[in-house]
Amino acid sequence: MPKEKAPKRAAKTRVQKKKKDPNAPKRGLSAYMFFANEQRENVREENPGISFGQVGKVLGERWKALNKTQREPYDAKAEADKKRYEDEKASYNANDEEEESA
DNA sequence: CCGATGATTGTTTAT
DNA sequence: ATAAACAATCATCGG
Numbered sequence: 321m322p323k324e325k326a327p328k329r330a331a332k333t334r335v336q337k338k339k340k341d342p343n344a345p346k347r348g349l350s351a352y353m354f355f356a357n358e359q360r361e362n363v364r365e366e367n368p369g370i371s372f373g374q375v376g377k378v379l380g381e382r383w384k385a386l387n388k389t390q391r392e393p394y395d396a397k398a399e400a401d402k403k404r405y406e407d408e409k410a411s412y413n414a415n416d417e418e419e420e421s422a
Numbered sequence: 423c424c425g426a427t428g429a430t431t432g433t434t435t436a437t
Numbered sequence: 438a439t440a441a442a443c444a445a446t447c448a449t450c451g452g
Contacts, residue, residue, distance in 0.1 A: 372433080
């Protein structure tokens with residue numbers, strides 16, 4: 321039996337998360353974001369005049385419809401994006417102790 | 423090391 | 438500006 325993780329992620333932008341990190345470096349994006357960026361126009365093009373509900377859905381459908389091979393470019397971006405976030409985090413760490421004295 | 427959590431990211435559309 | 442479907446993520450924390 322598959323291990324049940326914990327699908328406890330509310331579906332609504334977390335509403336102003338709590339305050340934990342001083343600079344909150346915000347992680348990077350996700351493959352879906354990159355993929356959606358490209359498909360969004362495509363999907364909408366094939367679905368002339370559909371509502372967000374449809375677009376968003378068909379978007380996800382196609383997303384997985386791709387083979388990991390196609391995810392490569394998106395995954396690659398997500399990967400690079402993560403690195404980007406790593407950078408902020410790095411700076412966020414560096415500042416963690418020292419204050420920004422101008 | 424492992425596991426669980428939370429926080430976040432971006433799109434679309436509509437109000 | 439925000440909300441919700443859609444998906445990934447994956448960094449962080451703690452023992």
